Structure formats: C-alpha cells, structure tokens
Amino acid sequence: MSGVVRYQVRHQTVYAYAGSVAHAQHLLHLKPRETATQRCLEQAIDVWPAAQRSQHVDAFGNHATRLELDRPHQTLEVTARMRIELLPKPSVDAAASLAWEQVRDGLHYTGEPIDADWLEAARYRAQSPFVSIKRLFEQYAIDCFAPDTPVLVATRALMSKIHQEFSYESGATHIGISLQEVLAQRRGVCQDYAHFMIACLRSLGLAARYVSGYLHTAQGEQGPELMGADASHAWVAVYAPPFGWIELDPTNNLLVDREHVVLAWGRDFGDVSPLRGVLLGGGAHSLDVGVSVQPLPT
Numbered sequence: 001m002s003g004v005v006r007y008q009v010r011h012q013t014v015y016a017y018a019g020s021v022a023h024a025q026h027l028l029h030l031k032p033r034e035t036a037t038q039r040c041l042e043q044a045i046d047v048w049p050a051a052q053r054s055q056h057v058d059a060f061g062n063h064a065t066r067l068e069l070d071r072p073h074q075t076l077e078v079t080a081r082m083r084i085e086l087l088p089k090p091s092v093d094a095a096a097s098l099a100w101e102q103v104r105d106g107l108h109y110t111g112e113p114i115d116a117d118w119l120e121a122a123r124y125r126a127q128s129p130f131v132s133i134k135r136l137f138e139q140y141a142i143d144c145f146a147p148d149t150p151v152l153v154a155t156r157a158l159m160s161k162i163h164q165e166f167s168y169e170s171g172a173t174h175i176g177i178s179l180q181e182v183l184a185q186r187r188g189v190c191q192d193y194a195h196f197m198i199a200c201l202r203s204l205g206l207a208a209r210y211v212s213g214y215l216h217t218a219q220g221e222q223g224p225e226l227m228g229a230d231a232s233h234a235w236v237a238v239y240a241p242p243f244g245w246i247e248l249d250p251t252n253n254l255l256v257d258r259e260h261v262v263l264a265w266g267r268d269f270g271d272v273s274p275l276r277g278v279l280l281g282g283g284a285h286s287l288d289v290g291v292s293v294q295p296l297p298t
Helices: 100-107 116-122 135-144 151-165 179-185 190-203
Strands: 005-028 038-048 052-057 063-069 073-086 208-215 233-239 245-249 260-266 275-281 285-296
Touching: 005 208, 063 073, 100 116, 100 151, 135 151, 135 179, 135 190, 151 190, 151 233, 151 245, 179 190, 190 208, 190 233, 208 245, 208 285, 233 260
Parallel strands: none
Antiparallel strands: 005 063, 005 073, 005 275, 005 285, 038 073, 052 063, 208 233, 208 260, 233 245
C-alpha cells in the first residue's frame, strides 16, 4: 500500500525500590489507539513479577491496563512491545479552517443544542490539573491570533513561536513545575512544550488535547534528527473545523504525520501517563525508561 510505514516499538520501564513493596496497584496506558491512519498489528505487555491484570477503556477512549501485585517485591519491570502500521494523514488547507473566533464562540456554552463533535471538543477547553488557564498565556499567544485568522493558520504560528523561543533541554524541568515557570525560563522537554501550547490555546477559548506516544527519529537522507525520540513523546491536537482534530508537535515545529505513534490522549499528562501507581512500602526508588522505535519493511 503506497505511503504505508510500519514500526516496531519497545518501551521498557524498570523501578528498583530501596525496600520491599508489600502491595502495589498500577495503571498503564501502553496499548496504542486505533485511528483512521493508525493500526496496531501486534501488541503485548510483559510484567515481572507476575501481576493480576484487568483491561478497560477510559473516559477518553484510551485502552488502559490495571495491575495488582500482592506479593513483596523490590523491582518492577514493565515491557510493552508493539508493531504499528501508519497511513499518511489527509492533507489540509490551513487557510480553509474556520476563523479562530468562530471556533471559540462555537465552544462556549449557550444552553442551545450543540453538535456532537463540538460537544466532545468542549471537554478539552477547560482548565485541568497540569494546564492552567491564565491571561498571561493568552497574552503570549495573541499576536498569532489576529482577527479573523483561520484557527489552524494561527495555531501553526503559535507552534512556530514556541519552537523558536523555547530551548529543548532534558532535565531542565520536573513534573510539578508550573507553566508560569516554564514560560519564565523558556526551556524544557516535549511535555512542557505540549502543556504550554495547550494552555495558550485554552486561554484563548479554544479546545486542545494532550497526545502521548512515540516518535521515530529521521536521520541522514530522510531529514534532520527530531527532538524527543528515544523516550515517550508528547504533542498537541487542536480542534480545527471543518477538519476536526489536527495534531501538531511544538517540540519539532511540524504537523504530525507518519513519524508519530499515538498511545493515548486526554486533557494533560495526568490522564495518559504510561505507568503510574500506588505502593505500600518500598521507600525511595530509581527509575529507568528505555524506548526504541525501529522501522519495519512494508
């Protein structure tokens, strides 16, 4: 099939605890979504030590796995393996998207009946635990949103502005950092870029969601190396009628296509964390995460 690419992804997480963990429960988002342009050909999650498992689909339509470990352990290893097939995303004319004010106004609650797609989008325009809505973020973005500018044109301009003014720096931030601090220091990792861009869009009254997944690094003749590979990656989707949700990667200043593998999406990182849990015991711990995204023949 023309334009199809396939990847083999391996995502390993290893926790080593200082003491014994008597009991633990974990929530995993490590099974990729099926979309119009993404198909999961094969998927498995290996866990050591053995754990009781249950599967469900969360409120955002993501596949989730619950683990329960009821025996003492000092190490937890979770390895997700998958083979993914991606099709090219349909091309869109950014200038043909609705004016951003029209989208903003369409997402406001008026008490009148609203189309199902707009209603679904509206749940992604409110403040969430990791994404605050503030005039400060609106002021940062507003020069990209001149009156009557098509929403996708303006959003791409915002993405380029963030990419130009922020520096990618591993270890520069932490999960609890505020977006005001991210703006002040203007550096961070893909999670910070995504959260900040979402904050700007929501502060303008638009709908934006956080997308978690993986990135294949292009090298050599295929193009420059992308930032955010060799680990979980994060990017943004904006609601841009009449095209629906359009994904953008502010870390790399590009529209998302066949180099991005989608795991899950939600309001922010807290909804789609690849692995998080509650422990009884264990004390301090170390964490080692490794991700490999390798192309496969088609």
